[in-house]
Amino acid sequence: SIYMLFTLFCANLIGAAGSYALEYANRRAFLERRLLHEVATHDGLTGLLNRAAFEDEIRRLWSQAQRDRQPVAVIMLDIDCFKAFNDTYGHQAGDDCLRRVAVAAGKAAQRRPLDFVARYGGEELVVVLYGADRSYAEEVARAVLVSVSGLKIPHAGSVVQPHVTVSAGLVSMDAILASSHDLGIQWADKALYMAKERGRNRYVALDPLTMRRTARDELPNDNYKTA
Numbered sequence: 001s002i003y004m005l006f007t008l009f010c011a012n013l014i015g016a017a018g019s020y021a022l023e024y025a026n027r028r029a030f031l032e033r034r035l036l037h038e039v040a041t042h043d044g045l046t047g048l049l050n051r052a053a054f055e056d057e058i059r060r061l062w063s064q065a066q067r068d069r070q071p072v073a074v075i076m077l078d079i080d081c082f083k084a085f086n087d088t089y090g091h092q093a094g095d096d097c098l099r100r101v102a103v104a105a106g107k108a109a110q111r112r113p114l115d116f117v118a119r120y121g122g123e124e125l126v127v128v129l130y131g132a133d134r135s136y137a138e139e140v141a142r143a144v145l146v147s148v149s150g151l152k153i154p155h156a157g158s159v160v161q162p163h164v165t166v167s168a169g170l171v172s173m174d175a176i177l178a179s180s181h182d183l184g185i186q187w188a189d190k191a192l193y194m195a196k197e198r199g200r201n202r203y204v205a206l207d208p209l210t211m212r213r214t215a216r217d218e219l220p221n222d223n224y225k226t227a
Contacts, residue, residue, distance in 0.1 A: 054118035065175035073137035084157030
């Protein structure tokens with residue numbers, strides 16, 4: 001009868017509306033969870049992984065590299081004379097500078113699915129490359145230095161160049177030879193310190209097994225002189 005057809009239609013309509021409401025609620029909850037995860041794991045200024053998320057990610061990656069007997073490269077990056085930049089242009093400009101450097105570094109370094117870049121602290125960034133030997137790590141370090149220098153962000157307070165540059169320290173290690181990722185970070189940080197000592201705007205690569213060192217100036221034809 002017409003009454004039964006009308007009742008069936010209403011029941012189907014209510015069921016469809018209920019299904020839609022449930023699907024909408026589930027989708028909204030999923031997006032909210034993703035947003036909360038994004039906020040919890042990413043640095044609000046640069047959009048890179050934050051320090052806590054970096055520790056979790058490198059620990060997981062290091063364990064995988066140990067199982068797969070793969071090397072892991074760690075590159076520590078530091079913006080040259082960043083305190084002088086903030087003193088000269090102000091902290092708002094400093095934040096914008098750090099954001100632009102982070103984007104440039106991320107584009108230059110993240111070429112493969114398992115590689116990632118994080119904000120390590122202050123103006124320091126860290127790049128982790130899975131399965132990367134020293135040669136590839138040096139290639140990435142060069143690309144990052146050139147990419148950041150290519151931004152041509154004015155830096156009147158720098159004793160290196162008239163624009164913003166970065167220094168880098170890197171190491172590539174067989175993960176199976178190290179008990180944890182801490183050793184890789186320590187060696188990369190040591191190499192970064194050496195790059196700063198040698199004049200900044202360059203990278204230094206260390207070999208933990210032989211203590212061999214290489215350093216590169218990325219702009220050898222630039223005639224800018226230290227004041």
